[in-house]
Amino acid sequence: MAGLRSVCLPVVGVLAVREDTRRLRRMIRTGRAHIRYATVSCRAGRWTVTLTVEAADLHPARQHPARPDADSSGGWVGVDRGLAALVVAADITGREVARVDDVPRPLRTALPRLRRLSRQVSRRQRGSRHRAEAVARLGRAHLRVANIRRHFLHEVANWLVKTHDRLALETLHTAGLLRNRRLAAAISDAGWADLARIIGYKQRWRGGQATAAPRWYPSTKMCSACRTVGPALPLSVRIFRCQTCGHEADRDVNAAVNLAGWVEQHHARTRDPEVRGPVTNASRGDGSGQRPRAGETSPDDGGTLPPRTPVTAGTPEKGGVS
Ligand SMILES: [Zn+2]
Incomplete structure (x- = not known):
């Protein structure tokens, strides 16, 4: 069943996703948006589906009022x-x-943590499972920042x-x-x-x-x-x-x-x-x-x-x- 937090990809099928897709679904239903393509990527162990959408212009109420030519x-x-x-x-x-x-603040506090995590990586033995885990932790921290x-x-x-x-x-x-x-x-x-x-x-x-x-x-x-x-x-x-x-x-x-x-x-x-x-x-x-x-x-x-x-x-x- 395709819920509100899902994306259905060809071949792959229905995927549960984090984000609510309600607004996008509404726009597609009313013809205000068309999905052009989807890109699936994996960064630091986290999978992301990126939907590239061609969408209608922003509602005039959300646009800046046009200035007269004289201005x-x-x-x-x-x-x-x-x-x-x-x-x-x-x-x-x-x-x-x-x-x-x-x-x-999360950005300011991130740097000491990143330094600590990268020190951990360098302390672990090359090729070991502990090192791989430390590398993954560091990658996730970088992604979060x-x-x-x-x-x-x-x-x-x-x-x-x-x-x-x-x-x-x-x-x-x-x-x-x-x-x-x-x-x-x-x-x-x-x-x-x-x-x-x-x-x-x-x-x-x-x-x-x-x-x-x-x-x-x-x-x-x-x-x-x-x-x-x-x-x-x-x-x-x-x-x-x-x-x-x-x-x-x-x-x-x-x-x-x-x-x-x-x-x-x-x-x-x-x-x-x-x-x-x-x-x-x-x-x-x-x-x-x-x-x-x-x-x-x-x-x-x-x-x-x-x-x-x-x-x-x-x-x-x-x-x-x-
Ligand atoms: Zn002056």
Whole structure:
């Protein structure tokens, strides 16, 4: 019997799955979705059925209202990968509109556990059953971290695209970022490109726009009030102070305002901006003097959890049913 938590595959037959498939079944029944193909995979001992679905457009009530043609500029919100926060968003007027302070606790606590598990692996004798078990435990722990991290990025992205129809993202210089060993920073580094990608397609679903400022854009060093580019800010400096006009702002907010300002200035050239694929693809030693901002986000900063936003109902994306 095909229950609500089952998937029926050709040849294989009916499989019991973890996730409730009710919404997808309803969409298929009403012709709003068609399953294109299913992929079965096994990672760290856990089987996953991924259904790739072609679905109807998001309901207009869930989309951003279309802007009149006259309103071709303005309304952009800059999204900066902050120093003290994972994400800081601000509009051109300097108003902070969003801040995601910290990564979820399970991610922060995961690193010591991963280290312990990998030590266990190396202590076990090669080829032994104990070693195989330790390897499996380590794999499961890694998978769990990856899942939590992905879920978190989706929450942040959902929250941003639901509340703002025009997002200007910081472009991250990715070369060398993986050298960073601190968890929050590593998540922030590795997460940023993912986050930009997720924001890009979610924003398209909603009829909004997302774009990325060029990598060399001095969002951190520039005064958001008078646009004077000052010297680079040391990591310890949390408040941006302009030497020219005396403007003062939170460092991350200043950068976010500049990102919003960049799009508003260059809008003619970015009529149909989209974030596509990985945001940067800078190779090592490409000679651009910009240093990656690795290590700027500290796990000790902030302390509040990110906004708990439920994943929106609507068009299902490529979703795993495990
Ligand atoms: Zn200034």
